[in-house]
Amino acid sequence: MPDLNEVFRLDGKVAVVTGAASGIGRSVAEVLAEAGARVVLGDLDAAGAEAVAKAIREAGGEALAQGCNVAVRDEVDALVARASKDFGGLDVICNVAGVPADGPLESLSDEEVDRVVAINVKGTLYGCQAAIPAMAARGGGSIINVSSGAIDLPVAGYGLYSITKAAVAQLTHSLAQEVGDRGIRVNALAPGATITAFTKRRLERDADGNVDAASLEQFVGSMESMSPLGRVGEAVDQAWLVLFLASEASRFCTGQIWRSNGGATTGR
Ligand SMILES: NC(=O)c1ccc[n+]([C@@H]2O[C@H](COP(=O)([O-])OP(=O)(O)OC[C@H]3O[C@@H](n4cnc5c(N)ncnc54)[C@H](O)[C@@H]3O)[C@@H](O)[C@H]2O)c1
Incomplete structure (x- = not known):
């Protein structure tokens, strides 16, 4: 039986976190680093990601940052390649980067749909696709996507966002079926208001x-x-769940949507 303190540790593991300059992504990078992982932080805001990486290094962790627009496949590939090049491989990816979208569905423009789908859906898919061969080469890994409580609680004027986050949930369900044989687990958070x-x-x-x-x-x-x-919710409430999903403690969990929302979708 593994030691309980070891089960939740990530010593020797390498993790990529997108959207790491702010909010949930920042907290995820900090918590995974505190648990012993070497972390690669990606964000459109390269300076913000570097500032978070610097703070992690100053606290005794190992972290590096790289500018990355998740809507551009080559930039996501380059982020994962950086993990392999500088830290020797990849065990965990947390695809956090995402954007809101406000406005009624009936008047959405093609440009707005394409913009939000490119970041929230394609960006998450690119992260998964880049991670699979790198994780398979090490005998497995953990992919953690970020959906939303918006998939359970429809709100007028928020439909496009909800559509993209429902797609992330389905991507997670489906991909888990395809990569389990390579030891790769795929889960998603569905955060409530954080x-x-x-x-x-x-x-x-x-x-x-x-x-x-x-x-x-x-x-x-x-x-x-x-x-x-x-x-x-506070960002760290999401990050602690990510730590569980990244660690051996969740080794029997895949293909699930984890509703980290203070129970907001229960009892309705
Ligand atoms: N905060 C909430 O209540 C909540 C609830 C449900 C889901 N979420 C999801 O959690 C994730 C993180 O949200 P947050 O609340 O921390 O927001 P946030 O705005 O604090 O952080 C989002 C980060 O993503 C980065 N980003 C945006 N577009 C990007 C792109 N194209 N490429 C790379 N990075 C990009 C931003 O620069 C920012 O650093 C999002 O996917 C969001 O949809 C948040």
Whole structure:
């Protein structure tokens, strides 16, 4: 029986995290590094990703960063190749990068559909495709995608986003069937409201761009009221679930959507 403290550790493992400059991706990179993984951080915001990598290194971890637009296959391939080149392989990929999309379905333009599908769906697929051969070469690995609670709770004006995150959930279900024979597990988070730049985007701001405290409090209150626990998510709540899914502790888990949402979709 493995030691319980070892089961959740990632010493000797290499992980790629996209969307790592901010919010959930940042917290995932920090937690995986704290658990002993060497982490490669990718983000459209290259400077932001480097700042997170630097903070991880200063805390004693091993991390490097690379600019990456997940909507461009070559850039995702290059991110995974960096993990192999600098850290010797790949064991975990967490495809976190994603964008919101606001507006009613009936008036969506082709350009907006293409933009959001390219990042949220194709970007996730590219991450999975790049990871498979690298993981298979090491006898297995863990792919963790990021869907959303929006797949369970339809909200008017948020349909395109929900469509792309439902696609991520189905990608996860289907891919798990195809790569299990190579020891690769594929799971997805479906986070509920988690306080990040993403969720704060529609809040009122002052002239300096700071979020208005009263509107943040009102927003947090409305999100808390959706959860039987009476709480809203923090980025680290998602990162701890990612740690479980990345580690040996979840070795019997694949093809699942993990609804990390404070119970917001239960009892409805
Ligand atoms: N925060 C929530 O409540 C919530 C809920 C459900 C799902 N999610 C999902 O979690 C993921 C992370 O969201 P977050 O809340 O941390 O948001 P965030 O805005 O704080 O972080 C998103 C990061 O992705 C990066 N990014 C955006 N487009 C990119 C691209 N094309 N290529 C590479 N990087 C890109 C951004 O630069 C940013 O660093 C997203 O996929 C989002 O859909 C978030």
